[in-house]
Amino acid sequence: MKKAKEQGIHIAFIDSYTQEEVQDLTVATDNLEAGQILGRFARELVGEEDQIAIVSHVKGVSTAVEREKGFRTGLGSLEDNIVDVVYCDSRYDKSYELTRELMKKYPELKMIAGMNEYSSVGAARAVKAAKNTGRPGFENDVRLEFSNDPDTAVRGSTGYTPWDTVVCFTYKINALKSNNHGQSLGNARFRLYSDAGLKNEVYVKQGEGGYIVINRDSLGGNDHTGGKQPENAVEMKSGQDGTFVIYGLDSGTYYLKETEAPAGYRLLTEPISLTTNEGEGSANLTVINTVGKKLPVTGSSAAVICITTGSVLVLAGAMRRNRKNAKEKQ
Numbered sequence: 202m203k204k205a206k207e208q209g210i211h212i213a214f215i216d217s218y219t220q221e222e223v224q225d226l227t228v229a230t231d232n233l234e235a236g237q238i239l240g241r242f243a244r245e246l247v248g249e250e251d252q253i254a255i256v257s258h259v260k261g262v263s264t265a266v267e268r269e270k271g272f273r274t275g276l277g278s279l280e281d282n283i284v285d286v287v288y289c290d291s292r293y294d295k296s297y298e299l300t301r302e303l304m305k306k307y308p309e310l311k312m313i314a315g316m317n318e319y320s321s322v323g324a325a326r327a328v329k330a331a332k333n334t335g336r337p338g339f340e341n342d343v344r345l346e347f348s349n350d351p352d353t354a355v356r357g358s359t360g361y362t363p364w365d366t367v368v369c370f371t372y373k374i375n376a377l378k379s380n381n382h383g384q385s386l387g388n389a390r391f392r393l394y395s396d397a398g399l400k401n402e403v404y405v406k407q408g409e410g411g412y413i414v415i416n417r418d419s420l421g422g423n424d425h426t427g428g429k430q431p432e433n434a435v436e437m438k439s440g441q442d443g444t445f446v447i448y449g450l451d452s453g454t455y456y457l458k459e460t461e462a463p464a465g466y467r468l469l470t471e472p473i474s475l476t477t478n479e480g481e482g483s484a485n486l487t488v489i490n491t492v493g494k495k496l497p498v499t500g501s502s503a504a505v506i507c508i509t510t511g512s513v514l515v516l517a518g519a520m521r522r523n524r525k526n527a528k529e530k531q
Contacts (some may be wrong), residue, residue, distance in 0.1 A: 212287075232267035239268075240275015243312060251311035253282045254303045255297055260288040268316045270388040284310070289320050296323025302330075308410055330370075342364040371414075372477035374447040376457075376486045380466070384444030386490060389462035390436050393447065399428050399458055399472060403450075404434040411446030412437050436460065452477050459488065465491040 202212055202223050213226040247253060255272065257265045265288070273280045284307055289296035296319055304310060304327070313328065315321025345362045378386045393403040405412040415431050420427025439445050456472040467490070475486055 210508075213258040218479045228498075230264075232264050233271040233274075236268040236271020236273075237275040237312060238271075240272040241386045242275075243272070243314060244276050244279055247279065247282070247312050249279070251279075251282060252284045252307055253279070253312045253314065253348060254284055254307065254310055255286040255314050255316065256299060256303075257286060257288050258291045258317040258320050265316055272314060272316070291317065291319040293319055293323040293326070296320045300327035305409060354401075371448070372449065372450040372452065373411075373483040374475065374477075374486055375483060376439070376445050376447065376461070376468045376488060378443040378445075378488045381489055381491045385441075386463040386466070387439050387441040387443060388461075389439045389459060389463050389488070389490075391438075391445075392436060392458050392460055394456045394458060394472070395426070395453070397456055397472075397474075399456060402430075403455060404431055405437060405447065406431070407435050408448065411448050414447065414449035416449075435504055439463075450477050457486070457488070462490060 206212060206223050210225045211226070213228065214224045215228050226509055243253070253276070255269060257269055259265055269286065273283070276282070285303060287299045296315070300313060300323060303313065313324045315324045346359050348359050348363070356484045365480065376391075380386060394404065395401045395403050404415040404417070406415055407413075412435070415434060417423060417426065417428040437445050437447070454474060454476045456474055458472040459469040462468040469488070469490065473486070473488060475484065477484065
């Protein structure tokens with residue numbers, strides 16, 4: 202740009218500029234003030250402990266730097282609530298993916314601030330897709346390229362259809378294991394199946410905050426049938442607070458089978474049927490074991506005591522009969 206300036210070429214900056222002033226004209230938003238306005242507005246929407254993330258556009262450019270600085274100033278004392286800042290390089294798709302990652306990384310995140318159109322629109326799409334669903338939906342954008350002159354074998358001019366977007370959603374189960382007195386029970390184990398006969402297991406893997414469904418399509422199967430068992434498949438277990446979460450379920454009916462009961466409780470004999478549907482993105486499920494006394498198990502100390510006591514009674518009865526017979530003979 203210096204060479205252009207030396208040659209008498211006029212330079213105009215639109216919305217961004219360099220550290221060294223070589224321009225003849227600058228047309229730009231007051232990015233610092235714009236950020237402050239956004240920060241003051243955001244401050245009214247979040248609480249003292251709420252987490253905030255920033256999705257900005259291009260790292261290091263003046264607009265991004267000043268808008269973020271203004272936003273932090275506008276937040277005032279809530280600036281410390283900012284947990285992360287990411288950059289989408291002014292791409293809708295990257296902003297969308299970065300926002301999904303932020304929501305997974307910070308489950309308690311309350312606000313995402315976009316610093317330009319690309320960051321804001323992409324973030325809004327991700328938040329909208331995630332609303333009331335088990336996990337953020339998969340947004341598929343598609344458009345068709347067509348030839349304006351089919352006789353040219355697509356070597357001539359082409360046109361495009363408008364972009365169309367379809368979001369594919371999955372569902373979530375929030376499960377709680379407890380007894381019939383409301384006490385949470387940990388260390389109960391479960392497996393999930395897609396059929397009442399418990400032949401087709403729905404494989405899950407351990408993820409952040411719960412268990413994530415492994416689709417059999419990636420294993421050579423079809424939905425929840427066929428294919429090989431993945432190496433990272435695990436059995437689900439209730440936490441010490443009795444909870445466990447299943448993410449990524451398709452709509453349909455599933456069967457939850459308890460494979461190991463908590464200590465002191467009998468195993469549930471029948472699987473629990475549960476259904477996900479298009480009306481709700483998540484559902485709550487409580488699995489209850491009834492509190493009750495067990496009969497002594499053969500071979501246990503309780504059984505030994507019973508057997509020993511019974512033997513003493515039988516022996517005492519035999520001794521009485523022998524004494525009676527002896528008296529009659531006398």
